[in-house]
Amino acid sequence: MTVTFRASASLQGSTRGWDPEIRSQTAPASPLFYGGQRVELFGGDFVSGKFIVYDNWTLLAEAGLPVYQNLNGPPRGKRAARTAPLRLSAFLR
Structure with a gap:
């Protein structure tokens, strides 16, 4: 299991x-x-499949929040974002 952290910034x-x-x-x-x-x-x-007995599975869960928003005019700001993909890798021989 691995803990992740990232920052995202945009200027438009x-x-x-x-x-x-x-x-x-x-x-x-x-x-x-x-x-x-x-x-x-x-x-x-990030959870490797080895942790849950399935070697070819990977689970990632992530959530984020905006900490600063300065938007021009009336566009809607973001509130929160969440993802939780499951990846299944097939081993071809």
């Missing part, structure tokens, strides 16, 4: 340019309301 600028096909008075149509900064922290664990 506003949309540049103009598209004549987008004509709306709503906020999502404004190029000024895209982008922003976000930092997220994730933690999880």
